[in-house]
Amino acid sequence: MSRAIKVALIGNPNTGKTSVFNQLTGLKQKVGNYPGITVEKKEGVCKLPSGAKAHILDLPGTYSLNTTSLDESVVVELLLNKNDVHYPDVAVVISDVENLKRNLLLFTQIKDLRIPTILVINMSDRMSRKGISLDVGLMEEKLDTKIALVSTRKNRGVEQIKELIEDYESLSTSPNLNASRIAPDYFNRLQKAFPKEDLYKLWLVITQDVNFMPIEKKTIEDATSFSTKSKSELKKLQHKETALRYQFINDTLKETYKVDFQVAKGLRASFDKILTHKIFGYVIFLVILLTIFQAIFDWSTYPMDFIDEQFANAGEWIKSTLPPGVFTDLLAEGILAGIGGIVIFIPQIAFLFLFISLLEESGYMSRVVFLMDRLMRPFGLSGKSVVPLISGTACAIPAVMATRTIENWKERLITILVTPFTTCSARLPVYLILIALVIPKGRILGLSYQALTLMLLYLLGFGMAILSAMALNKVLKIKSRSLFMVEMPTYRLPLLKNVVYTVIEKTKSFVFGAGKIILAISIVLWFLGSNGYSTEFKNAETLVNQRIEERGLSDYSKNYIRNNIDAYKRSTAGSVVDQSNALGLESFQDSIQKMKIELEEKARGQEIASYKLEHSYIGQMGKAIEPLVKPLGYDWKIGIAVLTSFAAREVFVGTLATIYSVGSDEEETIKNRMAAELDHSGKKPLFNLATGISLMLFYAFAMQCMSTLAVVKRETNSWKWPLFQLIFMSAFAYLVSLTVYQILK
Amino acid sequence: MPTVADLSQGQKGIIKNFSEDMLPIKLMELGCLPGNSIELVQIAPLNDPLYVNLSGCHIAIRRSLAQLIELEIVDDTQIP
Numbered sequence: 001m002s003r004a005i006k007v008a009l010i011g012n013p014n015t016g017k018t019s020v021f022n023q024l025t026g027l028k029q030k031v032g033n034y035p036g037i038t039v040e041k042k043e044g045v046c047k048l049p050s051g052a053k054a055h056i057l058d059l060p061g062t063y064s065l066n067t068t069s070l071d072e073s074v075v076v077e078l079l080l081n082k083n084d085v086h087y088p089d090v091a092v093v094i095s096d097v098e099n100l101k102r103n104l105l106l107f108t109q110i111k112d113l114r115i116p117t118i119l120v121i122n123m124s125d126r127m128s129r130k131g132i133s134l135d136v137g138l139m140e141e142k143l144d145t146k147i148a149l150v151s152t153r154k155n156r157g158v159e160q161i162k163e164l165i166e167d168y169e170s171l172s173t174s175p176n177l178n179a180s181r182i183a184p185d186y187f188n189r190l191q192k193a194f195p196k197e198d199l200y201k202l203w204l205v206i207t208q209d210v211n212f213m214p215i216e217k218k219t220i221e222d223a224t225s226f227s228t229k230s231k232s233e234l235k236k237l238q239h240k241e242t243a244l245r246y247q248f249i250n251d252t253l254k255e256t257y258k259v260d261f262q263v264a265k266g267l268r269a270s271f272d273k274i275l276t277h278k279i280f281g282y283v284i285f286l287v288i289l290l291t292i293f294q295a296i297f298d299w300s301t302y303p304m305d306f307i308d309e310q311f312a313n314a315g316e317w318i319k320s321t322l323p324p325g326v327f328t329d330l331l332a333e334g335i336l337a338g339i340g341g342i343v344i345f346i347p348q349i350a351f352l353f354l355f356i357s358l359l360e361e362s363g364y365m366s367r368v369v370f371l372m373d374r375l376m377r378p379f380g381l382s383g384k385s386v387v388p389l390i391s392g393t394a395c396a397i398p399a400v401m402a403t404r405t406i407e408n409w410k411e412r413l414i415t416i417l418v419t420p421f422t423t424c425s426a427r428l429p430v431y432l433i434l435i436a437l438v439i440p441k442g443r444i445l446g447l448s449y450q451a452l453t454l455m456l457l458y459l460l461g462f463g464m465a466i467l468s469a470m471a472l473n474k475v476l477k478i479k480s481r482s483l484f485m486v487e488m489p490t491y492r493l494p495l496l497k498n499v500v501y502t503v504i505e506k507t508k509s510f511v512f513g514a515g516k517i518i519l520a521i522s523i524v525l526w527f528l529g530s531n532g533y534s535t536e537f538k539n540a541e542t543l544v545n546q547r548i549e550e551r552g553l554s555d556y557s558k559n560y561i562r563n564n565i566d567a568y569k570r571s572t573a574g575s576v577v578d579q580s581n582a583l584g585l586e587s588f589q590d591s592i593q594k595m596k597i598e599l600e601e602k603a604r605g606q607e608i609a610s611y612k613l614e615h616s617y618i619g620q621m622g623k624a625i626e627p628l629v630k631p632l633g634y635d636w637k638i639g640i641a642v643l644t645s646f647a648a649r650e651v652f653v654g655t656l657a658t659i660y661s662v663g664s665d666e667e668e669t670i671k672n673r674m675a676a677e678l679d680h681s682g683k684k685p686l687f688n689l690a691t692g693i694s695l696m697l698f699y700a701f702a703m704q705c706m707s708t709l710a711v712v713k714r715e716t717n718s719w720k721w722p723l724f725q726l727i728f729m730s731a732f733a734y735l736v737s738l739t740v741y742q743i744l745k
Numbered sequence: 746m747p748t749v750a751d752l753s754q755g756q757k758g759i760i761k762n763f764s765e766d767m768l769p770i771k772l773m774e775l776g777c778l779p780g781n782s783i784e785l786v787q788i789a790p791l792n793d794p795l796y797v798n799l800s801g802c803h804i805a806i807r808r809s810l811a812q813l814i815e816l817e818i819v820d821d822t823q824i825p
Contacts, residue, residue: 278790374791488803
């Protein structure tokens with residue numbers, strides 16, 4: 001057989017569907033989106049015993065074919081559309097042995113669509129503990145199917161699924177029950193009007209709110225005799241249908257499924273008592289949040305520093321190995337730095353998803369929703385929004401990705417849109433340097449003003465996120481399920497394999513999804529910062545050298561060199577006199593001379609870099625926007641830094657260092673240099689309280705992170721939302737900073 | 746008639762009736778059908794949502810939804 005067998009995995013949430021998918025396909029998976037919507041699409045290839053291949057599609061978890069969400073519509077649309085490229089040759093319904101009754105509802109619906117269907121009963125390892133016994137043979141007969149008893153945890157039964165898939169042509173395609181019994185007259189008329197169509201399919205088309213099908217919904221509605229059924233009448237029929245299905249399922253299970261409650265034991269009750277407790281529940285959740293926070297804020301700095309260093313080294317290596325020129329610069333400073341800027345996020349993403357998949361897999365996440373729902377509801381957020389919002393305090397990128405766990409699209413979108421307001425770690429260097437510059441050192445009630453300011457900035461970010469969530473909840477007109485219903489799954493030990501796969505898959509999706517956009521923007525930013533059209537830029541070196549010839553180094557550089565040499569003299573003064581084998585005076589003078597030359601060379605290099613940046617494209621853009629940022633208290637130099645911050649907020653400090661021609665490696669130096677900068681009148685310092693606070697507020701609210709935008713584009717599957725964020729947040733930041741500066745100045 | 750929202754923690758009831766128009770089909774599919782038993786497992790700290798055991802299916806629903814499900818309280822379950 002040359003063609004791959006097309007398999008669709010279908011099942012209720014929490015049945016271990018993903019585990020089965022992982023077992024069948026290994027890492028040969030492809031994760032993407034369904035066209036035009038944000039529902040995750042997972043595909044993979046499975047090798048069958050005979051050597052043939054099966055294409056496995058992991059459909060979103062659904063409780064039935066009655067859709068209430070986009071995820072579920074995907075399932076129904078696929079199963080109704082024979083022309084879809086993914087229309088399955090065989091459907092594999094995954095069920096959980098403990099919840100078989102409920103899981104079989106979906107099974108009977110699929111079966112009634114006359115699709116060859118295999119039933120997988122998963123988690124069979126729990127049967128003895130729960131006192132469950134099954135008569136598989138009889139059940140196969142009653143349900144008219146083939147059953148595979150599987151335990152993905154114990155790695156049992158997966159081979160049997162493969163064999164059944166291979167043999168799919170021998171499966172029966174007759175329906176389990178005749179749904180038309182619920183309203184014989186109505187269905188008779190329906191059949192007469194559409195003699196070629198399958199009745200159950202017609203029924204689904206009528207009752208479901210799905211988009212595309214070969215049978216046009218419109219044609220049915222046009223046939224007036226069927227539009228007579230009102231919504232409530234249809235709903236009554238659906239209730240009847242459900243009752244009928246349960247009757248069939250109960251009859252089946254009565255003879256084939258037995259539970260000995262004497263044997264059954266579980267930890268659910270005792271775990272639930274503690275984990276959803278009024279006080280302990282929140283304490284435990286807080287501890288878990290703190291651990292996650294610690295991991296992405298603190299532990300991930302080690303791998304991040306390492307990555308940073310490796311990329312810096314690689315860049316140096318390229319520059320020293322390859323012949324100097326545009327291409328080498330592009331490679332080292334554009335492309336390599338851009339890739340470094342993507343890879344640097346991997347530790348944080350990996351850590352966050354490690355924790356999230358542990359929470360999801362263990363069943364704890366549902367308890368979080370249970371605990372937090374009432375608190376988050378007034379803001380239009382889900383109980384699950386808490387994890388993204390808190391992890392946003394470390395970095396918005398993994399946080400936005402973490403919103404995938406929120407099923408309700410509106411709640412998810414609001415969470416995505418407000419998360420970037422929380423104070424991420426990239427804002428910290430900006431805040432710290434500005435606070436040190438403009439906030440006085442004093443204390444109030446034993447707390448320093450500086451610490452209080454930092455805390456206020458954090459609270460401000462969080463408050464803004466909550467407020468805008470409330471506003472968005474009112475403004476956004478998105479039809480979404482208002483129904484709140486969360487399954488509380490049994491507690492389970494997370495499967496290592498699933499956790500590892502999640503981490504790998506999330507990292508991959510970031511690197512290859514959002515990474516492309518980040519790389520492109522960072523190359524553009526690099527180009528703008530290191531190229532210019534003006535003659536000043538092209539002749540920067542000659543011009544700066546000329547200036548130094550004529551007027552010497554800038555006052556600041558002269559001071560800096562003098563201070564350094566004085567410090568050196570002082571530190572060595574003792575050793576020259578005291579020690580017997582001390583440095584000779586002559587060699588001491590030489591070393592000072594050498595140091596002086598080195599410092600002058602460094603200062604010259606810094607002045608050239610500063611001059612170049614000033615006359616580069618981005619420098620000219622900074623100057624062009626000066627009239628725009630002047631009312632906020634900024635000059636063109638800060639304007640440039642605000643523009644370059646778009647790569648990442650912390651770049652602000654580095655850019656100012658370059659433009660003030662000081663080495664960017666010493667924070668104290670940059671601070672002193674910033675303190676010495678005068679405003680346009682030339683009399684007062686530029687960084688006063690008003691400018692400082694205006695800048696801090698700008699950084700608190702403005703959307704200045706291309707990586708976040710890229711990830712939002714990926715997660716919302718459109719440019720609409722990241723652009724909305726960019727414009728709304730930046731405009732808001734501008735207005736706030738403008739107001740505050742005008743009041744304070 | 747009492748509803749699921751009137752149960753106290755640990756109490757059980759037998760589902761009697763509900764307004765078909767109001768109650769989501771989803772809930773029926775999870776086993777919320779007349780005659781089935783329902784137990785209130787836990788009430789969230791802020792009094793909402795409610796965590797119920799719907800004849801073996803454990804779900805959390807909001808109080809507003811629970812008020813739509815009428816039932817007959819089974820008394821003897823109060824004794825541990």
